[in-house]
Amino acid sequence: MSTETAxxxxxxxxxxxxEAELRGTVVRPGDASYEEARTIWNAAHDRKPALVVRCAxxxxxxxxxxxxxxxxxxxxxxxxAHSIAGFSTCDGGIVIDLSAMKGAWVDPVRRRAVxxxxxxxxxxxxxxxxxxxxxxxxxxxxTGIAGFTLGGGLGWLVRRHGLASDNLxxxxxxxxxxxxxxxxxxxxxxxxxxxxxxxxxFGVVTSFExxxxxxxxQVLAGLIFYPLDEAQQVIKGWRDQIAGMPDELTxxxxxxxxxxxxFLPEEVHGTRIVVIAGxxxxxxxxxxxxxxxxxxxxxxxxxxxxxxxxxxxxxLLDPLWTSGAYNYFTSAFIDAxxxxxxxxxxxxxxxxxxxxxxxxxxxxxxxxxVPADATAFSQxxxxxxxxxxxxxxxxxxxxxxxxxxREAREEMARHGNGATYVNFTGxxxxxxxxxxxxxxxxxxxxxxxxxxxxxxxxxLNQNIRPSSTR
Ligand code: FAD
Numbered sequence: 001m002s003t004e005t006a007x008x009x010x011x012x013x014x015x016x017x018x019e020a021e022l023r024g025t026v027v028r029p030g031d032a033s034y035e036e037a038r039t040i041w042n043a044a045h046d047r048k049p050a051l052v053v054r055c056a057x058x059x060x061x062x063x064x065x066x067x068x069x070x071x072x073x074x075x076x077x078x079x080x081a082h083s084i085a086g087f088s089t090c091d092g093g094i095v096i097d098l099s100a101m102k103g104a105w106v107d108p109v110r111r112r113a114v115x116x117x118x119x120x121x122x123x124x125x126x127x128x129x130x131x132x133x134x135x136x137x138x139x140x141x142x143t144g145i146a147g148f149t150l151g152g153g154l155g156w157l158v159r160r161h162g163l164a165s166d167n168l169x170x171x172x173x174x175x176x177x178x179x180x181x182x183x184x185x186x187x188x189x190x191x192x193x194x195x196x197x198x199x200x201x202f203g204v205v206t207s208f209e210x211x212x213x214x215x216x217x218q219v220l221a222g223l224i225f226y227p228l229d230e231a232q233q234v235i236k237g238w239r240d241q242i243a244g245m246p247d248e249l250t251x252x253x254x255x256x257x258x259x260x261x262x263f264l265p266e267e268v269h270g271t272r273i274v275v276i277a278g279x280x281x282x283x284x285x286x287x288x289x290x291x292x293x294x295x296x297x298x299x300x301x302x303x304x305x306x307x308x309x310x311x312x313x314x315x316l317l318d319p320l321w322t323s324g325a326y327n328y329f330t331s332a333f334i335d336a337x338x339x340x341x342x343x344x345x346x347x348x349x350x351x352x353x354x355x356x357x358x359x360x361x362x363x364x365x366x367x368x369x370v371p372a373d374a375t376a377f378s379q380x381x382x383x384x385x386x387x388x389x390x391x392x393x394x395x396x397x398x399x400x401x402x403x404x405x406r407e408a409r410e411e412m413a414r415h416g417n418g419a420t421y422v423n424f425t426g427x428x429x430x431x432x433x434x435x436x437x438x439x440x441x442x443x444x445x446x447x448x449x450x451x452x453x454x455x456x457x458x459x460l461n462q463n464i465r466p467s468s469t470r
Contacts, residue, residue: 003015003028003029003050003051004050004092005050005051005071005073005074005092005093005094010050010051010071014071015028015051018053018063018064018067021063022053022055022056022060022063022064023056023057023059023060024053024054024055024056024057024060024100025053025054026051026052026053026054027051027052027054028050028051028052029048029050034052037052037054037095037097038052038089038095039081039089039323040078040081040082040083040086040088040089040323041080041081041082041083041142041323041327042082042083042084042086042323042325042326042327043323043324043325043326043327043395044086044326044327044328044395044398045083045085045086045089047086047089047090047091048091048092049076049089049090049091049092049093049094049095050073050092050093050094051073051093051094051095052094052095052097053067053094053095053096053097054097054099054100055096055097055098055100055101056100056101057101057206058172058174058180058206058207061096061098061174061204061206062174062178062180064094064096065096065174065175065176065178065203065204065457066178067094068093068094068096068457069176069177069178069457071094073093073094074090074091074092074093074094074460075090075093075094075096075457075458075459075460076088076089076090076093076094076095076096076460077095077096077098077200077204077458077460077461078095078096078097078098078099079098079099079117079118079144079145079146079147079148080099080118080119080120080142080143080144080145080146080147080148081099081144081323082140082142082143082144082147082148083147084327084328084329084423084424084425084426085425085426085427085428085462087147087200087428087460087461088147088460090460096204098116098117098118098146098204098206099118099144100118101116101117101118101206102116102118102119102123103115103116104116104119104123104124104127104128106127106128106130106131106133106212108131108133108212111133111211111212111213112169112209112210112211112212113127113128113133113135113209113210113212114207114208114209115145115207115208115209115210116206116207116208117144117145117146117204117205117206117207117208118144118146119144119145119146120141120142120143120144120145121137121138121140121141121142121143121144121145121148121155121314122141122142122311122314122315123145124137124145125137125141125310125311125314126311128212129215129216129217129310129311131212132214132215132216132217133212133213133214133215134157134212134213134215134216134310135157135161135164135167135210135211135212135213136153136155136156136157136158136160136161136162136163136164136166136167137153137155137157137164137314138153138154138155138164139155139156139252139317140315140317140318140321141311141314141315141318142318142321142323145164145208146205146208147199147200147423148164148423149164149165149168149196149208150165150195150196150197150198150199150200150205151165151197151199151377151421151422151423151462152164152165152196152197152377152421152422152423153165153423154361154385154421154423155250156221156250156278156279156281156313156314157213157215157250157279157281158250158361158363158365158366158367159245159247159248159249159250159362159363159364159365159366159367160213160247160248160250160281160365160366161213161366162366162367162369162370163196163197163367163370163375163377164210165195165196165197165375165377166196166366166367166370166374166375167210167211167212168195168196168208168209168210169184169185169209169210169211170182170183170184170187170192170209171183171184171192171195171205171207171208171209172205172206172207173191173195173202173203173204173205173206174203174204174206175202175203175452175453176203176452176453176454176455176457176458180206181203181452183195184209190444190447190448190451191448191451191452193374193375193376193444193448194376194444194445194448194449195376196374196375196376196377197375197376197377197378197422198376198445198448198464199422199461199462199464200458200460200461201445201449201453201458201461201462201463201464202448202449202452202453202458203452203453203458204458215281215310216281216309216310216311217309217310217311218284218307218308218309218310219279219280219281219287219307219308219309219310219313220279220280220284220287220288220291220305220306220307220308221278221279221280221305221306221308221310221312221313221316222277222278222304222305222306222308222313222316223275223276223277223302223304223305223316224275224276224277224294224295224297224300224302224303224304224305225258225264225268225273225274225275225300225301225302225303225304226273226274226275226276226297226298226299226300226301227268227273227274227298227299227301228271228272228273228274228348230274230297230298230299231255231274231345231348232341232342232345233297233298234253234274234276234297234298235253235274235336235341235344235345235360236338236341237293237297237298238251238253238276238294238297239336239341241293241294241297242336242362242364242383245290245362245364246280246282246286246290247364247365247366248280248281248282248286248287248290249278249279249280249282249287249290249291250278250279250362250365251276251277251278251294251362252276252277252278252359252360252361252362253274253275253276253277253359253360254274254275254276254277254357254358254359255272255274255344255345255347255348255351255357255358255359255360256272256273256274256275256357257270257271257272257273257351257354257355257357258270258271258272258273258301259320261302263302263304264301264302265301265302268301270354272348272349272351273301274348276294276297278291278294278305279313281310284307291305320355324393325355325391325392325393326391326392326393326394326395326398326401327389327390327391327426328389328390328391328398328401328402328405328426328427329387329388329389329390329405329424329425329426330387330388330405330406330409330420330424330425330426330427330432331385331386331387331388331409331420331421331424331425332385332386332388332409332412332413332415332416332418332419332420333379333382333384333385333386333416333417333419333420333421334360334382334383334384334385334386334412334413334415334416335382335383335384335415335416336360336383336384337415339415340386340412340415340416343411343412343415344358344360344386344412347388347408347411347412350404350408351404352390352392352397352400352401352404353390353391353392353397353401355389355391355392355393356389356390356391356392356401356404356405357389357391358386358387358388358389358408359385359386359387359389360384360385360386361384361385361386361387362383362384363382363383363384363385364383367380368380368381372438373441376437376441376444376445378437378438378441379417379419379421381417382416382417382419385421385424386409386412386416387421387424388405388408388409388412389405390402390404390405402426405426418435419435419436419438420432420435420436421436422436422462425462428460428462428463430463430465432462433462433463433464436462442464445464446464446465446466446467448464449464449465449466450466450467450468453466454466454467454468455468456468456469
């Protein structure tokens with residue numbers, strides 16, 4: 001018996017030796033769990049790895065990296081499996097699957113959490129909220145903390161406490177040569193800088209240490225639905241409001257198609273609408289005063305913004321973002337000028353499927369107070385991030401849907417500095433990587449890559465190519 005890889009044929013004995021040394025397991029083609037093990041959130045990436053190594057701990061990660069290097073295997077690293085571009089699986093290579101590494105240790109006195117890379121935001125929020133604490137997570141609780149944090153990490157606390165990566169205080173990482181390295185402001189500071197926005201380029205992170213903040217457990221949050229014919233008025237009104245909003249409030253405009261929710265009148269189900277989503281994490285009185293102007297931007301079809309548990313808001317959108325659909329995301333940092341709002345409203349009229357959407361993420365606050373050179377994520381001046389989502393339940397027309405998204409992004413990018421956000425990038429094109437970082441930041445990332453992964457073992461990511469491959 002043997003297993004074919006992209007570059008070679010692995011003998012059964014070789015795989016057996018690997019398996020014998022692990023605390024975790026190896027899954028390969030033909031195994032009962034192979035279909036599940038090779039599948040990621042985005043069905044657009046249907047790949048067949050030669051091996052999925054399900055690591056139980058850091059020692060397994062070190063062994064898997066060594067094995068991949070010695071066998072010259074293509075390497076995919078997987079945390080929560082939510083890579084839009086499909087980086088956490090591959091054809092004929094090895095998947096280093098960290099999803100079973102779910103340890104979380106909360107220190108409520110020091111307000112720190114040490115988290116393993118298999119946790120999702122639902123998992124980590126569960127542990128931190130037990131102490132009334134949280135670190136900024138994402139809008140969908142099934143997303144993994146690992147890929148999310150390494151690319152930046154934007155969620156409902158971004159204006160109050162910054163990105164997930166802004167709250168990372170240290171990380172442990174297994175590098176391409178098998179070394180176990182600690183990175184923090186004091187130890188390997190260049191690597192620590194690169195890990196906060198530079199993605200999975202530098203090795204496999206086996207532990208993340210986050211700063212925690214008091215959050216909730218109750219917040220004021222939810223959604224306000226407006227009709228399509230008020231879109232321009234609502235979005236321009238929102239834009240005028242956001243400049244004066246307190247940091248405790250983070251909002252998002254979703255140009256979408258109304259799902260068949262019971263509190264929406266039946267006649268709007270399946271029609272295009274505009275939704276203002278938001279969360280205020282301050283006191284109840286301050287929260288109500290801050291969100292009041294959002295309730296009167298037009299004539300709401302439904303207003304379901306009110307007090308709820310923080311963890312409820314963190315998972316409110318989960319039912320809309322189930323796995324198994326075909327997805328392509330792409331994004332642009334923009335200024336919310338009248339022209340940009342006109343453009344996004346027009347694009348909304350051409351969304352290719354009901355699940356396709358355009359999001360305007362409000363930035364500012366704590367996010368923009370982080371100095372641009374403090375982390376590899378450096379788009380700190382932008383006021384709004386426009387994320388264009390093409391999503392459909394079946395593969396038919398996927399290329400056309402993705403083309404719609406690319407075209408919409410190109411238009412929206414003309415209303416900003418042209419930059420994009422790695423975590424919302426649905427392909428591996430080098431021009432998108434370049435567009436994610438200012439020139440000097442990219443050059444600095446290349447220097448860190450040269451030091452920690454000079455042969456580009458970790459290249460299934462928004463790849464920073466080392467000098468040796470240029
Ligand atoms: P994975 O697919 O497991 O990993 C993605 C990549 O990250 C890997 O290929 C690898 O390159 C790298 N990686 C993962 N784990 C490690 C590790 N331990 N060490 C080194 N490299 C690693 N982003 C936001 O900013 N805000 C949002 O609100 C948001 N919502 C989302 C909702 C959905 C439904 C989806 C699908 C994505 C969303 N994203 C959001 C984007 C998300 O941040 C990225 O897709 C992120 O990469 C997902 O991380 P993961 O661990 O789940 O993914």
